[in-house]
Amino acid sequence: MNRNPLIPFALIAFLGIGLMFLLSFVGLDNMDEMAHGDEGAGEIAEPATPDEIYAASCISCHGDQLQGTIGPALANIGSKYDAAHIEGVILKGQGTMPPGIVDAEKAKILAEWLAEKK
Incomplete structure (x- = not known):
């Protein structure tokens, strides 16, 4: 019997799309934290000397x-x-x-x- 060669590609595409949705929801949960962050964290210090x-x-x-x-x-x-x-x-x-x-x-x-x- 011949196997369908498109099945592995469809599985990979399905897993990739599912992973994108999962990461998007994780990002939505952390949206405020990423937008505002900790006060002072991640700021670039101005050169002083x-x-x-x-x-x-x-x-x-x-x-x-x-x-x-x-x-x-x-x-x-x-x-x-x-x-x-x-x-x-x-x-x-x-x-x-x-x-x-x-x-x-x-x-x-x-x-x-x-x-x-x-």
Whole structure:
């Protein structure tokens, strides 16, 4: 006797659809928890130190040692520009650097930190 070759595929499809419904109902039970979660859990911490801000926003173009890659080297930028000028460049952009990569508060922290690099 010949077996029907569609039976295994139908069983797999039936089990897959059943599993989808089961997981959907589990998700419905946990919907509020997933939407709101624990207070403070899963939140991304804002970078606070100049090193953290630099690592989060600048390292891809200026390198991990301020050596410059796509963007210019910043290892001794403080000997060329003061903090106010550096802050202006961070906020407004210059050359290939786009404006507004970080907000004004972080730009001030970065500018003061970079102005010390001489």
